[in-house]
Amino acid sequence: MHRGKGMKFVGDSRVPAERKPNIPKDYSEYPGKTEAFWPNFLLKEWLVGSVFLIGFLSLTIAHQSPLERVADPTDTAYIPLPDWYFLFLYQLLKYEFAAGPYTVIGAMVMPGLAFGALLLAPFLDRGPDRRPAKRPIAVGMMLLGVAATIFLTWESVATHDWEAAAQQGKIVEEVPIDVEAEGYKILEANTCLSCHGAQLTGGAGPSLIGLGMTPEEIADIAVNGQGDMPGGIFKGTDEELQKLAEFVANIGNEDAEGTEE
Incomplete structure (x- = not known):
């Protein structure tokens, strides 16, 4: 029914005496516009999901994950980076x-x-x-x-x-460290492990394995510092400094035993 320009009333606002269930129309009444959920629609979803899954698996095979060194819970200097x-x-x-x-x-x-x-x-x-x-x-x-x-x-x-993060996570060759050696205990007492790691593979500081330095050079660095390492960190005696330097100089060297006798 029309009443006035642009005004239109559509539908019936009366409430029926007999309530009928609200049943949706069958999809077959709309050919070409709807389809059955099973198996038509669900099969398409599976096919699309399979394509993406195969593509993702192919990428993981072609590009290896950027792994880092074995986690060291004693390395308090390691700074993790979330995804x-x-x-x-x-x-x-x-x-x-x-x-x-x-x-x-x-x-x-x-x-x-x-x-x-x-x-x-x-x-x-x-x-x-x-x-x-x-x-x-x-x-x-x-x-x-x-x-x-x-x-x-x-x-x-x-x-x-990013450079420091790559350095602290760099995978290095594992060398057995004698944690009972006196030189190792001197390193631990002077808080050297907090930067160089419990296995001396590095963290905030560089790795101490296979430095190729003489004990005298290592002793000089321990006292006076080098690069980002400040001087004055070592607080031990001259005898302890000598044992520390010899212990570090022997780590990872093929001609040395790597432990103190």
């Missing part, structure tokens, strides 16, 4: 009010508020419009979240020391 999709949270923990005594704020409170706001976006903006310009609250929160994630990820990649 790329967690880099924005990793970068967030570097800021003053999200790290140290405020780690809980950076690790739980701030990400919780951000993801909670995204979850509440549909309830805060309940407008019927689908255009982004008509839904400023939901769209604004989403754009802010995406921009913050991209910025923090970029900052994490740009400020990370």
Whole structure:
């Protein structure tokens, strides 16, 4: 029924006395537009998933994973790097009010508020419009979240020391270390293992295996430092310094036993 220009009434608003079940129409009534879930639709999903799975497996075979050295729980100088999709949270923990005594704020409170706001976006903006310009609250929160994630990820990649990370994770040949040797205990007492690792394979500092230096050169570095290693770290006696230098000089040398007698 038409009443006035542009006005149209369609349908019947009366409530029927006999309630009928709301049964959807059979898909056969719409030929060419719908199909059976089993097996037609599900078979297509399986085929597409199989193609992607085979492609992914082919990539893993063609490009080996960038493995690092065996994990050393005693190496406190090792700085792990999370996967790329967690880099924005990793970068967030570097800021003053999200790290140290405020780690809980950076690790739980701030990400919780951000993801909670995204979850509440549909309830805060309940407008019927689908255009982004008509839904400023939901769209604004989403754009802010995406921009913050991209910025923090970029900052994490740009400020990370990739050369140091490759050095600390470098795979080196394993050499048996006599942890009961006196020279090793002197290294441990002077906090040398915190940088060079419990197996002396390196960490924040370089590997001490197969240096090819004389005991005198090693003793000089232990006292005066070299590169990023400052001087004055060694606090032992001259006798302990000599034992430490001889122990390090013998590690990984084919003509030396690598242990003290």
